[in-house]
Amino acid sequence: MKTIYGLLGLMVGVWLLPGQTTLAQRVDSEDDAYSTITTFGITTNTNSGIVGGFAFRQSKLLSSSLFGLPQSRYLSVELVNVKHPKELRSSINNVGSGYLDGKENYLFVLRPQYGREVKLFERSSDEGIAISGILAGGPSVGIIKPYYLEVSYGNQTRSVPASQVNGFATSAGETVTGAGGFFQGIGESKLTVGLNVKAALSFELSAFRNNTTGVEIGFLAEAFPTKILIIPNPDPNGSREDGNRSFFTTGYITLFFGSKK
Numbered sequence: 001m002k003t004i005y006g007l008l009g010l011m012v013g014v015w016l017l018p019g020q021t022t023l024a025q026r027v028d029s030e031d032d033a034y035s036t037i038t039t040f041g042i043t044t045n046t047n048s049g050i051v052g053g054f055a056f057r058q059s060k061l062l063s064s065s066l067f068g069l070p071q072s073r074y075l076s077v078e079l080v081n082v083k084h085p086k087e088l089r090s091s092i093n094n095v096g097s098g099y100l101d102g103k104e105n106y107l108f109v110l111r112p113q114y115g116r117e118v119k120l121f122e123r124s125s126d127e128g129i130a131i132s133g134i135l136a137g138g139p140s141v142g143i144i145k146p147y148y149l150e151v152s153y154g155n156q157t158r159s160v161p162a163s164q165v166n167g168f169a170t171s172a173g174e175t176v177t178g179a180g181g182f183f184q185g186i187g188e189s190k191l192t193v194g195l196n197v198k199a200a201l202s203f204e205l206s207a208f209r210n211n212t213t214g215v216e217i218g219f220l221a222e223a224f225p226t227k228i229l230i231i232p233n234p235d236p237n238g239s240r241e242d243g244n245r246s247f248f249t250t251g252y253i254t255l256f257f258g259s260k261k
Helices: 002-016
Strands: 036-045 053-066 069-082 089-092 095-100 105-121 130-146 148-153 156-161 175-179 190-204 211-228 245-260
Touching: 036 069, 036 211, 053 105, 053 245, 069 130, 105 190, 105 211, 130 211
Parallel strands: 095 175
Antiparallel strands: 036 053, 036 245, 053 069, 069 105, 089 095, 105 130, 130 190, 148 156, 148 175, 190 211, 211 245
16 A cells, blocks of 8 residues: 555656646647547555456547646546455454454445546657546445355354354354355445545556556545444444544555547
């Protein structure tokens, strides 16, 4: 995660670099022929694992400029997994599949976003790098899915919601042997709706005019109406929601690829 924060610092440095004349270079006549860029990407962030989710992005060139710089309408849809900072994978005596100790719910967030992408630096050749600034936001649809555990007693094994497990066993004396199936509990998912906003820099590294590859590096903040229970507070004298959040901030990197029309 230190790498992500280092890249975010680099992003801010690039944003503040002097030389506005260079940043304001006009789009060349060849790039004017491409008005729409559509990409797909894999994202990682400080609230997830190595693969945090997936993203779809589309930028459509507008006829108007912003402070003399070419601008595009920016649309994005992201689906990401948000983890609790105290998630820890465990196993019982190193037997059975690993599971997340104390976890009660998954949190997946679907983020449709709308905003503007402003071209800050246009490459002068096919091998150059184009840099754009992005500001976007939209609703955050939180999908709260129960986390299931596999438990056994004697020769019988079944999967139960983690909320039915106290420590390493259920009230019926069944002991935890590992995690349940990923798709178990989908029908029991609950929804919550919040808002998000992000600021980012996009570095386009494409080697061919009609294709594009690059990275988007940025910072995102989102808020939900109430705290989302991922890992409940184990203290019987406290609230179960203690240690969980309704407001999330994250640094992220998205590797994207796609085409231009």
